[in-house]
Structure formats: structure tokens, C-alpha cells
Amino acid sequence: MTVTPTYPGVYVEEIPSGVRTITGVATSITAFIGRARRGPVDTATRIQSFADFDRAFGGLWRDSTMSYAVQHFFLHGGRDAIIVRVANGAAGSAISLPAAGGSLDLVSASSGEWANALRVAVDHQIGDPSDSSAFNLTIQLVETADQVASENAKPVLTEEFRNVSVDPSSPREVSRMLDQGSSLVRVDGAPPDDRPDVTTSGPPPDVKTPDDWGPNDSNGADGDAITDAQISDASLEDSRHGLWALDEVELFNLLCIPPLTSATDVGSASTLATAAAYCADRRAFLIVDAPSSWNDTAAAETGVDALRSDIGDARDHAAVYFPHVRMPDPLQENRSSDFAPGGAVAGIVARTDATRGVWKAPAGIEATFSSVRELTFKLDDPANGILNPKGVNCLRSFTPYGKVVWGSRTLDGDDRLTSEWKYVPVRRLALFLEESLYRGTQWAVFEPNDEPLWAELRLNIGAFMQNLFRQGAFQGQAAKDAYFVKVDKETTTQHDINLGIVNIVVGFAPLKPAEFVILKFQQMAGQIES
Numbered sequence: 001m002t003v004t005p006t007y008p009g010v011y012v013e014e015i016p017s018g019v020r021t022i023t024g025v026a027t028s029i030t031a032f033i034g035r036a037r038r039g040p041v042d043t044a045t046r047i048q049s050f051a052d053f054d055r056a057f058g059g060l061w062r063d064s065t066m067s068y069a070v071q072h073f074f075l076h077g078g079r080d081a082i083i084v085r086v087a088n089g090a091a092g093s094a095i096s097l098p099a100a101g102g103s104l105d106l107v108s109a110s111s112g113e114w115a116n117a118l119r120v121a122v123d124h125q126i127g128d129p130s131d132s133s134a135f136n137l138t139i140q141l142v143e144t145a146d147q148v149a150s151e152n153a154k155p156v157l158t159e160e161f162r163n164v165s166v167d168p169s170s171p172r173e174v175s176r177m178l179d180q181g182s183s184l185v186r187v188d189g190a191p192p193d194d195r196p197d198v199t200t201s202g203p204p205p206d207v208k209t210p211d212d213w214g215p216n217d218s219n220g221a222d223g224d225a226i227t228d229a230q231i232s233d234a235s236l237e238d239s240r241h242g243l244w245a246l247d248e249v250e251l252f253n254l255l256c257i258p259p260l261t262s263a264t265d266v267g268s269a270s271t272l273a274t275a276a277a278y279c280a281d282r283r284a285f286l287i288v289d290a291p292s293s294w295n296d297t298a299a300a301e302t303g304v305d306a307l308r309s310d311i312g313d314a315r316d317h318a319a320v321y322f323p324h325v326r327m328p329d330p331l332q333e334n335r336s337s338d339f340a341p342g343g344a345v346a347g348i349v350a351r352t353d354a355t356r357g358v359w360k361a362p363a364g365i366e367a368t369f370s371s372v373r374e375l376t377f378k379l380d381d382p383a384n385g386i387l388n389p390k391g392v393n394c395l396r397s398f399t400p401y402g403k404v405v406w407g408s409r410t411l412d413g414d415d416r417l418t419s420e421w422k423y424v425p426v427r428r429l430a431l432f433l434e435e436s437l438y439r440g441t442q443w444a445v446f447e448p449n450d451e452p453l454w455a456e457l458r459l460n461i462g463a464f465m466q467n468l469f470r471q472g473a474f475q476g477q478a479a480k481d482a483y484f485v486k487v488d489k490e491t492t493t494q495h496d497i498n499l500g501i502v503n504i505v506v507g508f509a510p511l512k513p514a515e516f517v518i519l520k521f522q523q524m525a526g527q528i529e530s
Contacts, residue, residue: 022440026080030073030252030255030350034065034086034226035088037112049074053070076348076350078346090112094106095107099192102193113221118139122197134172143156227260228267230242255286276311283435284317322392322393323376325395349362357471369405392409394406430510436464449501465485466479466483
């Protein structure tokens, strides 16, 4: 704001520099959708390690292909994941604690058979004995439901809430305390007017015998195996369930939908099509597991055309990986089991982004798998030569590198399609630029639409693109060969200005993967005297 001088002297005015630094967004936040032992249903939950997944969703479970995919993701270099648990008929358990004139009714925080292993104890050894509304609550999860009434129970998790109250005006009102502090139970309905009766003579470690704990109704159930309907049915969109639970997430970059069960692929064509279209809307990328029916080269060759047709127009936002991987199963004494590769591939993508950048193809001798004992189908060069031009990313085994990702094409990467989005890194780099510049130019909304604004946009977007160029994200030896940013009278006419529109044109020269390295040899004839 211009200073208005009112007295003789020196005035100091700070002038804005016009520099608004644009920061690149994350590139490898991976969303997983599938079944889990426990945890919130149809709610996107962010985790940063498999230990987080273990605490929130119950860890590895034979009936959950997603649990293995998440484990493989972190094993291969993933650092940031979003979990959406879906369920089919799962139910929780309840514990009723008697009180004068009613009861304090608790329910498990999430559905699943795990909830049958919950038990709760109440004691009145509070800080203020005169407060008749306060009590202590101890909640314990033991290994199995059979241990709830056992003196030899092995606690998995114990939560203690001291001096909670049934008084609605108390800052430690029990419903709020459990909502905000417990991962195991919630209050069902309104608390009673009176505090629950004592179940034990004292808080832990005095809570020892089965008689110290309130009874569990043991109604917890895992439900049936999930189907495509729990993920992509159109009726879920309004309630933001299934796939649309990700609407609550500000940003994700990769999406994995593991097989519905160990023997059942994501069976509905509409599920993959809906997921790919959703990724296109959210500037994300779908990693597709090859169907288990692709058990040889011929099946993959014909199957990819059907897959591409099923996914439709959003096929440039998806890539398929073949074959499956054979890895040790911790729940089966580390004997080998077959797994879809999507979680491991997502981890490799995240690792490549961190070490080389989103513009580097997540493939090659650096894109190695960990703990993969073998691939379910061994591909050789001729078979690879059939599948690669059709847009199938092959997983190969090479000595001494081990098992690696040996392809980086989108499902739009069939040579016959001549698509500009043929390669995974080119598509993902464009998504990165779009999302970063979308977020980094929000400040321009409602600014005066004339040359000063255009100059600031050129300055800030140009600085962002120059930084990427210096990191090696684009082709060219000079910046003018690598990118351009155009915001001026040519892109924004007076008619656009009258409509409140400013047009920004950003061009970039992406790096293409060196898929085919050709060595040419020639014998030297030597010196021939004439």
C-alpha cells in the first residue's frame, strides 16, 4: 500500500517482490482399497509404515490380499500410504456395563471378529472420591476370543482412561474421551445418569482375574469376502464409500486395488474403468495387477486387449504388470505363496521417485524386487518382445540383478495407438506438473488481470520449471529447448480478460525411456596401401 506522507521526514515502504515459490507436490502417496481384519470402514486413513497398518488395521491376515500388498509396498521402498477398508457384512461386538437405572453400553470401534477378544473393567479408585459420576475404565484386547475369560490371557493392547465421567458437562465425559482417545471401543448411545458399577477391586495391574472384566456379547464377525460392489458400485458415490472414500483425501498419486481374494481377481470391468476414470479426475495413476488367468504369453497377449477395452478412455492413467510374484508368507511359516505384484510395484515406483525423480521410469536394473523367490511365469526375450509393444509391463529375472520390473508403458502404450502418453514416466511427470502448478497458482485468483499479474506468473512458473530442468527432468541442453511458459496478450485476449480468464500455456520436453539400446559394431579393415 502506498505511503501517504503527512509530515516532513523519511518514509519506509516495503514493496512486494512478486516471488511466490511453487513447491512440487508429493508423487508417490499410494492408496489401497480392500479388506482388512479391523479398522475404520469406508474411511481413508493415512499411514507411514507397516507398523501403523498393524496397529490400525490388524496387520497381515490370510483373508486380506490388501494386507500383503501394503506389506510389500513398504518392503520395496514405499513411505506414505492411504488405506480404505471395505467390508461385506462385517459386524462388531458390544459390552454392557450395568449402572444404577441403566447401563453404559460400549461397542467395538470397528467391525470384525477381532472385537470378540475385547474386555472391559471398571473401578472407582478415582482422584476425587466425592465425585459420584467419575470412574476408571480399562479396555483390553487379548489374542483370541477364547482368552477373554481365561486367567492366562495374553494382552495385545491395553488402554486406561482414568477419572472419566458420565456427567455431560464434564471435560472428561466418557463418550468424548473414547471417541478421541480409544482405538478399541466407543460409547453406544447416551451414557447413563449414574456411573457403571465396579467390576474389579482396582485398576491395572490389579485387574487380573476373568471376573474382573465385563462380558462381551461375541457378536463380532468378519462377514463375507468382498465383491466389486463394495468398491465401485455407483450407489457408493453419494455417501463417499468404497472408491469414493478417497474424496476426503487432499492428494494421492497411485492407486492399487488388490485381488478381492487370493483366488478372485477384481472381476468387474466397470471397477477398473471406474478406478481409472477416478484417477484421471484426481491426477493420479492406477497400478493394475495382471489377472491370474494370464498364465502364459498367449493369455497375456489377448488379455491385454480386453483389459484395455474395459478400462476405456482413461487407459493412459493405468499400467498393467505381469506375471505375479512368489514370495514368503509370514503366516505360513514363510513358505512361498503367489501374490499380485501391485503393492511391490508401487513400492518400487515410490523408491524410484525418491532416488531419481518422477521423470525416471520405474523399471530397469535398479527396479529390483526384495524377497521375491521366483516369478509365477518365466518370460524370455521373445515373449517380452511380444508383450512389450502391446503395453504389458513384464517382470523379468536377470543374473546378477535378480527379479526386476522390465517395462514402463501405460495401457495406452500399444505401438498401434501412437499415443503421446505411451510411457509411465511421461504421464506421471505431466500429472506432477499439473497438480503442482494447479496448487501453486491459486494466489492469482481475483488478482487484476493485466501485465503485472502475467509477469508474476511467468516469473514463478518459470522458476519452478527451471529448477526441474536443473534436476534433469526435461530434454535439452538449454532451458529454451526444455520448456516454455507463455502468459501474455497472445494467450489472454481482451475478450478473455472481460470474461475473467487468464490463460497460461506451459510446454515441456519430457524425457523418454531408452527402451531399446542398439549397439553397432564394425570390423576395421586396417591400412590398405594403394
